[in-house]
Amino acid sequence: MVIRRLPAGSFAFVMASGIVSTALAVVGWTVPSTVLLVISVIALVVLGALTVARVVLRRADVMEEARNPGRAFGFFTIVAALNVVGLRVYSPDAPGITIALAVLSVPLWLLCSYGVPANLMLRPRTDPVASDIDGSWFLWVVGTQSLATVTAVFAADPGNEELAAPAVALWGIGVLLYLMLATLVTLRLLTVPSRPDNFNPSYWIYMGATAITVLAGSTIVVLPADIPVVRATASVVSGLTYLLWAFGVWWVPLLVIFGLWRHVVHKVRMRYEAGLWSIVFPLGMYSVASTHFGLAAHLPLLVTIGEIDAGVAGVAWLAAAVAMVAAGVGRLRHGAPGRMVS
Template identity: 60%
Template structure:
């Protein structure tokens, strides 16, 4: 009996690993940024608890993704060629740096530095490899027909590295690292402008339905928010650094514009959600994409508080503080829904396995 249970458990875990979505690290991103938001509003105990959950979840996902890469390379390769999910792989870069930034301490910056260094080769591989694969692959339909909010993870991953670089530079005063952070921030801004045009045109030109209007479109706001966070971190770098001296005005102006644009998107994204679940009659239940809603809300809150404090904009700071509470409630609801969904998901997996025998 015990051997049978062990085999069934191993088979279930194997199935879950094989089907693991590329964007699975969105859970770590969302949990890590809400932990940061809690820390900024003084909820230390809850902040630490979420940080532990984020790290634990991140470690488990690293093991699962490494297992999948070794055991099921064809599945991974198929995902990398699929424009609807390929950019999800960039969640690993963003998750590493979201946790790294949360762990930053001016006295002991080692964890942030180590995690940023680990993310660099992954960023280089994915930020060039995924677009190149999609552009040069053999296909019957253009990749742009599958463009959705997940494509903004290209921006999110880049700006997560820009944020980490700026934070590390603020501690050691490195001119080179400060220049790298501003360069990455600028690349992220240009990528956002390009992708916002492409994805919005696709939304306006395609026939949309509840399946295509997914929670991933919230990354519209998540991408602007993390760009604002990176910009606010650059703005507090020492003005004596040459790159800061020549770019402060540009960074401050564009950061505010992107903050306002990210805020503008939120009501429209809520309309998308209402249409999807009410008129489109899509059941409101757990799906992994819901973490793509939690992360933008948490990131927008953290970015607003950082930018508001850096530029002495009390209204921006206040919006961020309110947003932190909203993000925490959405995180709690999503986490609870995930826990409730686990038994149902396991039953579905077992049913699929039984049908395939």
């Protein structure tokens, strides 16, 4: 049954498709960008319907995932997917769809932001939650910064200046969450015995979380300077945004080393796994964030890097999609039920 096998992080496919569509649109590749936009919208609608059905019909399965430290933060992909698609279709002349998706994401973000950690902290356990921390926890940051970005976009419209304050607040919450989670995740990497299965693609969200924080920050720094909260925080937001951009770049070689250690040194066979979309999304987000911040801060090198990375993200999306289709065909041939995209 499809809804039984649908994991919390299914919307990572929508996130990846939507942000790569945005990256390609920024560099002027209209046709592939439009194709990916259509795919992301269709996937958002289908997965949304399946998720509602799952909550209604398989509530026990949903609650079980919410109690699983390795999967619970996947629910934040719903928040991020709504806002990534909303940002892609945004137009100042017709903001209705973006507003609707953003409004829908707010209660989901509140539910996930308080429900998921509270459930993990307060539920009786025989083993520490920290032993199950992985890169998927950074989806908490991704979901928060997606909401910060869309709020800042609305704040730029005349008459919506009051939205600048919550946009900056959400950005700040996302930054502090990132610092907290980066500490916890890095400590786990340094204290838990290294096994190939530990270094899964979810660790790329480590970089993806910095990238979307940079995008949110670059959206805030271009707000009108006469808005009080912008005037009070502009230098902090701009400075931290650049530092986080640099830190995200620094992480890329280490993430590549993780992959080589897993697949070359330990010879783990490379095959399709749903976590591949956790690699595609950071690449697309890094492209969009670099371009936007480069333009906002007048740093041409960042714009060039973002434009180059748009092609890399497009190729990565295509490779992951081909692998997903091939894996799906293989499962059908062998009669294996498999799992849905996550």
